[in-house]
Amino acid sequence: MTSAASPEVPVLVRHEWCKGCGICIAMCPKKVLEAAPDGKATVARPEDCIKCETCEIMCPDFAIRVVGGRSKGVAEGKGDVAGARA
Amino acid sequence: MTSAASPEVPVLVRHEWCKGCGICIAMCPKKVLEAAPDGKATVARPEDCIKCETCEIMCPDFAIRVVGGRSKGVAEGKGDVAGARA
Amino acid sequence: MAVPVDNYLRNQFMPHMWCPGCGHGIVLGAVLRAIGRLDLPKDEVCIVSGIGCASRAPGYLDFNTVHTTHGRALAFATGIKLARPDLHVIVLTGDGDASAIGGNHLIHAARRNMGITTVMFNNSIYGMTNGQYSPMTPKGRYASTAPYGNVERNFDMCELVKAAGGNYVARATTAHARQLSNYVEHAIQTQGFAFVEAVTQCPTYFGRRNKMGTPVDMIEWFRKNSVNAAAAAKLGPEELDGKIVVGEFYRGDAPEYTQVYEEVIKRAKEAAAR
Amino acid sequence: MAVPVDNYLRNQFMPHMWCPGCGHGIVLGAVLRAIGRLDLPKDEVCIVSGIGCASRAPGYLDFNTVHTTHGRALAFATGIKLARPDLHVIVLTGDGDASAIGGNHLIHAARRNMGITTVMFNNSIYGMTNGQYSPMTPKGRYASTAPYGNVERNFDMCELVKAAGGNYVARATTAHARQLSNYVEHAIQTQGFAFVEAVTQCPTYFGRRNKMGTPVDMIEWFRKNSVNAAAAAKLGPEELDGKIVVGEFYRGDAPEYTQVYEEVIKRAKEAAAR
Amino acid sequence: MPGRKGRDLRLLQGNECCAEAAILAGCTFFAGYPITPSTEIAEILSEKLPQVGGHFIQMEDEIASIAAVIGASLTGAKSMTATSGPGFSLKQENIGFASFTEIPCVIVNVQRTGPSTGLPTAPAQADLMQARWGTHGDHPIVALYPSTVPEVFDLTVKAFNISERLRVPVILLMDEVVGHMREKVEIPHVSDIEIINRPRPDVPPEKYLPYAAGPDGVPPMAPFGTGYRWHVTGLYHDETGFPTTAAPNADRQMKRLYAKIESAAEEITFTSEESLDDAEIVVVACGITARSARRGVRLARERGIKAGMLQLKTIWPFPYGIIGDIAGRVEKIIVAEMNMGQLIGEVERAACGKCEVVGYSRVDGEPIAPAEIVAKIEEV
């Protein structure tokens, strides 16, 4: 089960790969993600997403894809995660 | 065969242990030692010996003993061999 | 053209075997993004690992991949690189794999300056065997074989690799995933031996034993306890105690081994012709 | 009271098996004089070696002596020291023994700060097996397995041991036999892991292959090409190229392993009593 | 049948029991490197050894571990290491050293399915031949093989005793299943455990010849640091311990090493049997397979087949004599083992054509079940 990504829901969570560790949820600077009852991530506030790709980069399970992020899955940049959250 | 050491011959060469490498001969600052026909070291000029123990320290075969040297076989000191020769 | 990470995964084997919240996936993502930015052709990349949780990475990657024996990844990789100098040989290894049983191969690969990129997944513990202390476990930490607290000091692996002769040495944590990915990119670009230490969380063993909380807590802990190299230079040893220094520590330009060996082949052929 | 060197020799096995002019005897003499000055009781000294020409030393010495397997001296010594912390454990090892096959045990003994004194007889070659290059053979030198000149760089072993965590690190050559002996003395006095690199001549293989002349010539070469640490600090890398830097490089005061382990025993006994 | 009073009845895992037994046998030193499925032994000893003033150290690898163990043993400490397949392979060079220099030590190998990394948590019995032949050159060795947790206790203590008594490395082979299962064990009181210590010299240091053996072929051993300064080397050496290349010495030395084991063979050969007396078909097995063999034989008897079984608790030295005897009076021997056929070679050799020998192997990482044994008994 993969939640469809669309311009309005730019963050795609691969449900079968997600292990519900909660890292993306905690790291998202805009609190876009939330835990579903099974602990796995869901996109709760897509409209707040700034496409910083932090969730994608920080997901240990390759379960998140940010559509239309600047780096097309090869996110680079200087600052660390803290920077992204700041 | 060990050449006897005496006050006059302060350097004792253990002939059976000596392999004739020539190191003692070259390193002695006073040219006290010489190579015998078989290449092994002999004490040629005992009277010149200053008991610096360089020969003893530098002999790789434990074949030399300087009698009455200051360190009784446990020579210590700062300078290196070059220093001793100078 | 940059390549998305999914392209490099053998999707049929996902989800991977790592525990929920294990940092190994973050480190692997950083590696794949670096490969993607460099747009290395898959057929020219060879990933080599030893044994351990971290070392299971190659199985999930769509390159030429080898999961060898514990600690020996760099020795296998040396054979691969020397026989095929044109391949990009990347070693993914755990801290136990690289610094315990594999320590000798690591310093020798560095000394020879073999053109291999090594990424050490440092979770300060032997994960695969359920949590014994490793040579990277800080003194005082608990582990299943250190019930009274670890009495050994950990290596400063970056210092060691540098002292051994590596051409590139850097460290980052999973809290610095972007930086980490950049370091790996620089490492791959390095001619000669390159080493990146990726400090990562094992919530299951290291975390639980040491009451480090959730994976998120552990990442936060890394972030708070990290100091970058420039800042660290201004701090005394006491202030640095317990801190993780991150940054690029060294870049050398010693010639790469297989390139030097090409010279030998030239000389040998000349000699044979004579 | 200082003890003469002969007292420490098993005279019945002399003359020893080393070639005429081999520097190993000079290094051994330096070690014995250090032991003599410290007046260590013979029964409390344990000498451990691996395999190689240098490693044949213990057979000639009237202590508790072990001639182990190639490269493993420090691992054996670790067991001895931990089981009997009161013994003076001294490892005599070749550059191949210590830096090639034994490299890992060396860095780990240093990391643990085991109370062992290690003297590495560095003749830049595998003597016992007739002259192959070692990890200490300088680049460009010839050896039986480097017929076109060695393409590998040598370790700076003192740097490496320091980076690994050793508490004492020094280097001298056979041309500095007195200094060398002093360094060994300081090493033995060190609490924790101490390492002395003794640069020595193998006239038979290294010397002959590299046209270094007689043993005397080789010693002279050492003397001329050595720079002491203080002077070296003022020189650039180019000026230092091909030079041997001698001196005491590091003294640390990290606690020694077996002493720290005593703490574990205390804690464990308390825990058990509870 | 409730536990008798006064006994220390405990539910222990095989690995746990091995660690407990080691301490009771006098072990004060352990060096190891973690590997599944043996790791619990290290983990438990890291906690328990310092409690009795002993020493635990986790080394950088398995080579270093066995080296440290031998080193510690030189000082007089009863020493042990534990590992599994890949680590056992790495220890081989130094096991040869210990065997040749006659330094007592115990090496536990909790076998997993090999070769290489194999199936790290699945059982196999495929390191039997390696235990005998893993290191280069001829060398004496002893290997014991428990099938239950109580046997783990018993054979661990025996491993130390034999190692000390004969100055030989003793290998304790365990099955993953045995190492990992919990069973009821009755731990005897310390004073009820027979402990054997290595022979010590009864001469003053200046008369000590470290490799001069008495009639049992075992030379007395002085711990390092007790005034007896001697030399240990993996080169051929004479009675003094110093190296010699003399051919007659080499011959003498090697033959003594074999003879010391041979002359003790009877006292170190442990077996267990089931309905052997009138058996026509005998199953030979060890470890976990012996349990199924025992059950299988009972089931076969219920079906009227005269089956019997022999469990080998000592694998090396191999009990050629015992099996040769059996071969002389039965029709068939079935060798059941979790490998491609290792024990069977030795059994065939021992049987020497006196009866038919057939193998039953299983190599899929699952133990052999009693039903399979019954089926095989019925088939042959």
Added chain:
Amino acid sequence: MPGRKGRDLRLLQGNECCAEAAILAGCTFFAGYPITPSTEIAEILSEKLPQVGGHFIQMEDEIASIAAVIGASLTGAKSMTATSGPGFSLKQENIGFASFTEIPCVIVNVQRTGPSTGLPTAPAQADLMQARWGTHGDHPIVALYPSTVPEVFDLTVKAFNISERLRVPVILLMDEVVGHMREKVEIPHVSDIEIINRPRPDVPPEKYLPYAAGPDGVPPMAPFGTGYRWHVTGLYHDETGFPTTAAPNADRQMKRLYAKIESAAEEITFTSEESLDDAEIVVVACGITARSARRGVRLARERGIKAGMLQLKTIWPFPYGIIGDIAGRVEKIIVAEMNMGQLIGEVERAACGKCEVVGYSRVDGEPIAPAEIVAKIEEV
């Protein structure tokens, strides 16, 4: 009898000949670590390999050497390492890896007197069993054993061919005496040397199943970096090469590995015989001992004894069938070997009581002389 024209007749040391033969067999990669009495192989290849564009590297130890060899082989290079006893022990873990992952490579072990450091420059034949059983777990292996320098040439080439053809590590066991002696060798022209290369896939990458074998049990192997991206692991793996813990797969995989060797057994079993036809007493031997056995048999014949001899050039897989046949038609087999009795176990197993099997061992670091063989023949 002067040398025929056109042949390349050379006086070569065994080790030297091995190195020359390796290059002619197509070897382009050597990684090793020096050890007496095998070092000359490395020394010569350090000079010759780069001359043909190949690679030589001296690794930090023997473990790294065999690892580098396997790594190089993955790229398609025919690869080799050479060592002696202690180094052979260290290589065992990775030999198991190569065997299990089916990566071709050749491992030369020039045997010296063990165990441990032993007598580094004296001959022994005591690593025979280790060659079969040195690593943990069941695993297939092939071992060849020359007795003369010309045989070194022949068997070195065969070692590469077998290794490539069956994707199995092949061990070339040499005696110190053979490695170090010089004999006359006729080096054939390159075009006269049969060279076998590993099977390559004939399907496109997307269809490639790296461990799917044809009827001969040998899967085709694509060199790394040629578009076939596959996975190599020492865990149990299925046809795709990826790990699986499924029991039926483990069974299938292990049995295929054994079957591929077994089905090729005939073509890889090499022996040589002397007066076997009507022999009543047969001497079985290999390597340097076979030479004395041959002479001894001739001398015995001169004395009217119907003696014969069988030289085993292939030790593993062991030719049980051939020896079983011989056992069925002779009175006695004498197994002559420079060890405490290794081959004899296999011979007894093969003979299965059909004839008497007696051993003649020598373990003092000296080769067995023809006169000893004659005496033994006369004695039995």
Added chain:
Amino acid sequence: MRKEIRLSGYGGQGLILAGIILAEAAMRDGYEVVQSQSYGPEARGGASRAEVIISDEPIDYPKVTSPDVLLLMSDQACKRFAGSACEGGTVIVDSGLVTSVPETPGIVHEFPITDMAVEATGRSISANVVALGVLNTVAGLVSPESLKKAVSARVPRGTGEINLAALGAGIAASEAAGVG
């Protein structure tokens, strides 16, 4: 008598400890007993499995093949093991965690075990001991006294009381359900 018991769920539920407690109780009752558990990738993946064999004669074959008693504390465990129960065996399911019980040759007893634990002790972590109480009451494997002693002996220091409460809750609930 040979009884095979399999306890299965996910890591963190304490089922291995439960298996050990059950085995220890059986030992205290004088039975022969073998306890084993899952290792390897299975253990890593989050699944957890403990097995106990209780017998009044020596246990030769130590593997559980068709359990007489089965405890299932996750959907995954149900999927994998429900079918393994022996004909007419006891199958106890945590109805709070398991969404649907697949077909099984055994007789299913549903209890909201984890919820009961929370109710009885305030902590879901004691579900394992609640389960033991239920399971032993339903299947009658060991004496309640031995079970109590084994619980006290094996649970972490300081949690004895809580766990005895949990055990009591399990026993009471199953007795109440009339399946004891």
Added chain:
Amino acid sequence: MRKEIRLSGYGGQGLILAGIILAEAAMRDGYEVVQSQSYGPEARGGASRAEVIISDEPIDYPKVTSPDVLLLMSDQACKRFAGSACEGGTVIVDSGLVTSVPETPGIVHEFPITDMAVEATGRSISANVVALGVLNTVAGLVSPESLKKAVSARVPRGTGEINLAALGAGIAASEAAGVG
């Protein structure tokens, strides 16, 4: 025909090369040949020994036991090997280096081999080839042509002429002594 030859002296005299040359010459003459040499501690200690077996049928046992021809170039070599010569065998001694020849079953021929080398070529290092000249002339092992070819093929590049001169000197001296 089987001839065993042992050349013995100390390291640096080039006796191993001499053995190889002799073996190669024999090979060129169409003989079967085995050459071996000392290794190990013996080789390290300064002693040196090379052995050659020449035969017209395959050589099975490759060790020299009682040499037909013995070359002794040091006192140590004499002490160790003089007695090993076969009854009536040829024993050639460098009279300039050996101070006394122990008892031997062979027939002793003394030549100042090293001195001859210095005289003929100015270098003591060519004593090994002088010795070959002497030894082959006295014992008649291989054809002089093959010996010459083998010398040229095996000596270091650039030393061919000097060594052929040394060989010639050895041959001439032994012919002159009437033992050829």
